[in-house]
Amino acid sequence: MRILLTMLAILAGLWVQDVRANPTQWEREFPKTDFSRSDIGGWQEILSGGPGRDGIPALSDPAFQKVDSETRIDPREPVLTVEIQGATPRAYPLRYLTWHEIVNDTVGGVPVAVTFCPLCNSGMVFDRRVGGQTLSFGVTGKLRNSDMVMYDHQTESWWQQALGQGIVGKHTGTQLKQLPAWMESWAEFARRNPDGLVMDQPRANRSYGRNPYAGYDSRNRPYGFFTGEQPPHGVPALARVVRVGDRAWPVARLSKEGEIREAGVTISWSAGQASALDTAQISKGRDVGTIRVRDAQGKDVPHDVLFAFAFHAFWPKGMWMLGG
Template sequence: MRLTLALCFGLLCGAARADPAFWKHEWPETDFSTSSVTNWVEIISGGPPKDGIPALSDPRFIPVAQETRIEDREPVIALEIAGEVPRAYPIRYLTWHEIVNDVVGDVPVAVTFCPLCNSALAFDRRVEGQMLTFGVSGKLRNSDMVMYDRETQSWWQQALGQGIVGEMTGVRLAHLPSWMEDFAGFKARNPDGLVMDEPEWNRPYGRNPYRGYDTSHRPFLYSGEVPPHGIPPLMRVVRVGDRAWPMDRLAAEGVIREAGVVLEWTPGQASALDAETIAAGRDVGSVRVRDAAGRDQPHDVMFAFAFHAFWPEGEWMLAR
């Protein structure tokens, strides 16, 4: 696993500096008097500074039939909003940018990916009539990305879609149904769909800077409890609300119908956090979550340690 020494240094220094008085120097416009954070040691620097990982806004798209750089096994985040052309956001780009601010029809969206938690979520960017624009703060909490909005400089927990520091503390973003799948699956279902074009940044798109991460024994930049029931910390789980289904169970059963949802696993998607190139990653499969009527439901495929950290009282849906 190739993780930078800068990030390691961030872990050591971050714990010592995780105090609102220190963060005020870097974030003079953030209201630290309002926060849901009770233990500031949980917030550390991930290494890069504010906007050191550059979020994208107003990306370009091309028809999937014209895309020749992305291999069929590579993961994309699929976003299908009723009445609009389906869009695919390749993980090869989100690995290096983590947030895409886009507008689909009349819906402003934030498509997000936190590599350290494998959390891929899409949100509606409207809050009480105001449209927010999100950036990467450079901070981590329980190894999960802390986003910020440029309008109020509030901090947001990506895994929760919730404001944790500043004016937007306690506010929740609407979670939109989206899912990670292999590009071949997206193309087959949406031959007239769109895929995000390559950003105009000098990045080694298609390479994985976290090689071997999702087969590690311990999460990076995380000091919390490990999951219960002997579940490996970096096992993928499918989170729906405050319930989590271990991926090994879903992969073995193929389809699970319980708790009011239908979870379906299909092979073909490469892990974005395994091999040196994303396309060469081992097969981790793709997941769709629907209700009994077949409607896509908001969910996340995240690592077990992150689910336990943010939903410590959550329900583990183990094999029966």
């Protein structure tokens, strides 16, 4: 209930949004973080999102159930799919990730961090191994360019979720390995993986299946946590784009063309997936479609589907693949 009230306060504009990161103040919250090391432009880039450390509770080693045992999830609801060779495919429903943002798990012997930042629509999966050590991640409660700042429990270094990169502390500049993963509807996952596994509902008091950011992806601008530039070329701030490296393809273009082959990748779009950030009930969100990105050999390519403002913020010199 506490986290729900916090989110509602944020959405109503009642939270003081100009509370900036202050190492002196936050050393009590993160006593192991080496604040003398960072590669950000200044502490003014980081804002408090409202909840403090672990106020949005990450999950570790969640329970799973078989596809044919799942009865809660609507066919159109989005899941984040992880398929690692030699392991049973796993689906992580956004109805849970919206409230927890990080899941520390192990798939086929690979320790992974399954992450979702609702404010940027960024869903990415990382290998948790760094320099021979397996890290586990939590939510700092801080935002940079409206994107979640994670931290690892081992060194309390801070990590930018959209970049998969350390930005404060011992692991400043360290890059996590992003693994191929994609968002698709529950129906798509279940149809392709009848013997697959789906993350079970966590044992927490949350309104799973509800979207606390109702109407967010129809706004003209993101919430006040973001104060940066708007995207170029007339691309709406909350338009979804497919990012591969430092290139971005507007999903609006993909939905018209169905498939695009450019820059060494094939990007396809198919209807059937509900937006997790539209209506209050996720299952009733408008259709935003499913994106798959593959290379010339047909293998899945690590990518992200995030909002245009976030791409421009983190890749200001990135290439916009507008077609024409």
